[in-house]
Amino acid sequence: MALVKFTYALKRFFPKLTDTEAGGKTLKAVLDEIEASYPGVTRYVLDDQGRLRQHVNIFIDGVMIKDRNTLSDPFQENSEIYIMQALSGG
Amino acid sequence: MKSTLLLGTRKGFIAYTFRNNKWILENCSFEGVPISIAYADPRNGTWWACQDHGHWGVKLQRSKDRGQSWEEVIAPAYPEGEEVKDGVPATTRYMWxxxxxGKNHTSRLWIGTDPGGLFVSEDEGNSFQLVESLWQHPTRKEGWFGGGRDLPGIHSIVVDPRNEDHIHIGISCAGVFETTDGGKSWAICNKGLRADFLPDPNQETGHDPHIVVAAPSNPDALWQQNHCGIFRSTDGARNWQDVSEPEGPARFGFAIAVADDNPDQAWVAPADSDVNRTAIKGALVICRTDDGGKSWKQLRNGLPQENCFDIVYRHALVSNGDAVVFGTTTGNLFFSPDRGENWQVINNYLPMIYSIQFAD
Incomplete structure (x- = not known):
C-alpha cells in the first residue's frame, strides 16, 4: 500500500485528514480512494478537467511528479505520496 | 436604507450592520481567503461567498444563519473536455x-465565471450547470478575450424583474449579451459602444463593459462603466450613448451604481486612465449625474484629497435609498447618507475590497 500524506494547509478544510494508505495502482486511483474517505478533497487538488491545480504539487518518494495533466507518474507499492501546496501569493 | 453591508475582500467575507447610527462589524468569515463576491439572496436571506483560494481553486459557500455557520456546495465546474480555445482546457478560474x-424562479441562481461561462442552478445552488447556448455562441472562441483578467469573464448579470427570463450579461471582453428566453438563445447588444483599443472600435464583439447595471425603477434604463467611457441606454440595451465627460473626471473607471428611485441618477468612481489606474491627482472623487448623464457633479466632501492611490473595483460601489457606499483597492470603506454629498469613513484598515452589497 502506498502512503498518502497531506500538507497541513488542507486540514483547515478537512480537519480529519491524516496519513492514509491506498491500494490504487495509479495516482488517479489513489486520489479516488482518498476522495471516498474525505469527500470533496480532490476538488481542492484537481481542477475541473482533472489536472493538478497550478499551485499544488504532488511528490512521489521525494520527487515531484512530471505529468500534471493525466497523473501518469509511476510509483511503488510502498511509495510515499505527498500532496502539498506551492509557496506562493501574499 | 437596508441595514446590512456584505463585503467580499482579499482576506475574507465581512458583514457590517447599521445600529445606533453606526456601522458595526457583525461577521468576519473565512479570514485570509479571497472572496470575489459576497452575495445575499434577497428572496430568502441566504448569504453566499464566492471564494478564490490561491492554491485550491474556487469554492462556493452558503450560510442560512447570517454567517454563523457555512456549508460548502459544489462550485460551478466545466464539463469534461470543454475548452476556452482550441487546446486550452476550461476550468472555473474565478466566480465574478x-x-x-427572481420571484417566479425561486430555486434559480446564476453565476458568471472566468473563463466566460455562465452557470445556472435550478435547485437553490446545490448544483450548477453550464449554460451551453452561451458557451457555444459562435463569437466566443474567436471574438472574446481577456480584459482585466487573462481570459474572458462574466462580471454582470442583470435579471429583468418584469420578466425573469429576460437577462442582460456583461462580459470582459465581449460586451453585452441578452437573452429573452431564460438563456436558451443570446443576442449581442453592443450598438453604440466603442472599443478604442481594437483596430475597429465598432466591432460587434470585443467590447469591455467593466460593469453593467439596470435602474430598478425602469429596467430598460441600463448603465455601464466601460473601459472606453460611461454609456447609457434608455431602450433596453438596443442602443448605447456615451455620456462621459469630455474633459472632467467622469470617464474612466470600473464601478457604477444607479439610484433605486430614479433611472437618471447614477454614481461613478473615476480613476486616472487605463494606463495609471490610480486616484486622479491623488484625490478621491465620486461623480453623480441627476440628469441621465448630461452633466456630472463631483462629490468630494469627506473623501481624501491628497496622497491617495485608491480606486474602486467594479462591484464595490452601491446605493440604496439615500445611502451610497463604496470600498477601495487599499481597504477604505466610505458611506454617504445623502446620495454622495457628504462621506464618512466606516473603516480605513480593511483588505482590498472586491464587492459590496446592501442586504436586509
Missing part, C-alpha cells in the same frame, strides 16, 4: 458575478 433568478 452572482444573481438570483
Amino acid at each position: 458575478s452572482m444573481a438570483h433568478g
Whole structure:
C-alpha cells in the first residue's frame, strides 16, 4: 500500500485528514480512494478537467511528479505520496 | 436604507450592520481567503461567498444563519473536455458575478465565471450547470478575450424583474449579451459602444463593459462603466450613448451604481486612465449625474484629497435609498447618507475590497 500524506494547509478544510494508505495502482486511483474517505478533497487538488491545480504539487518518494495533466507518474507499492501546496501569493 | 453591508475582500467575507447610527462589524468569515463576491439572496436571506483560494481553486459557500455557520456546495465546474480555445482546457478560474433568478424562479441562481461561462442552478445552488447556448455562441472562441483578467469573464448579470427570463450579461471582453428566453438563445447588444483599443472600435464583439447595471425603477434604463467611457441606454440595451465627460473626471473607471428611485441618477468612481489606474491627482472623487448623464457633479466632501492611490473595483460601489457606499483597492470603506454629498469613513484598515452589497 502506498502512503498518502497531506500538507497541513488542507486540514483547515478537512480537519480529519491524516496519513492514509491506498491500494490504487495509479495516482488517479489513489486520489479516488482518498476522495471516498474525505469527500470533496480532490476538488481542492484537481481542477475541473482533472489536472493538478497550478499551485499544488504532488511528490512521489521525494520527487515531484512530471505529468500534471493525466497523473501518469509511476510509483511503488510502498511509495510515499505527498500532496502539498506551492509557496506562493501574499 | 437596508441595514446590512456584505463585503467580499482579499482576506475574507465581512458583514457590517447599521445600529445606533453606526456601522458595526457583525461577521468576519473565512479570514485570509479571497472572496470575489459576497452575495445575499434577497428572496430568502441566504448569504453566499464566492471564494478564490490561491492554491485550491474556487469554492462556493452558503450560510442560512447570517454567517454563523457555512456549508460548502459544489462550485460551478466545466464539463469534461470543454475548452476556452482550441487546446486550452476550461476550468472555473474565478466566480465574478452572482444573481438570483427572481420571484417566479425561486430555486434559480446564476453565476458568471472566468473563463466566460455562465452557470445556472435550478435547485437553490446545490448544483450548477453550464449554460451551453452561451458557451457555444459562435463569437466566443474567436471574438472574446481577456480584459482585466487573462481570459474572458462574466462580471454582470442583470435579471429583468418584469420578466425573469429576460437577462442582460456583461462580459470582459465581449460586451453585452441578452437573452429573452431564460438563456436558451443570446443576442449581442453592443450598438453604440466603442472599443478604442481594437483596430475597429465598432466591432460587434470585443467590447469591455467593466460593469453593467439596470435602474430598478425602469429596467430598460441600463448603465455601464466601460473601459472606453460611461454609456447609457434608455431602450433596453438596443442602443448605447456615451455620456462621459469630455474633459472632467467622469470617464474612466470600473464601478457604477444607479439610484433605486430614479433611472437618471447614477454614481461613478473615476480613476486616472487605463494606463495609471490610480486616484486622479491623488484625490478621491465620486461623480453623480441627476440628469441621465448630461452633466456630472463631483462629490468630494469627506473623501481624501491628497496622497491617495485608491480606486474602486467594479462591484464595490452601491446605493440604496439615500445611502451610497463604496470600498477601495487599499481597504477604505466610505458611506454617504445623502446620495454622495457628504462621506464618512466606516473603516480605513480593511483588505482590498472586491464587492459590496446592501442586504436586509
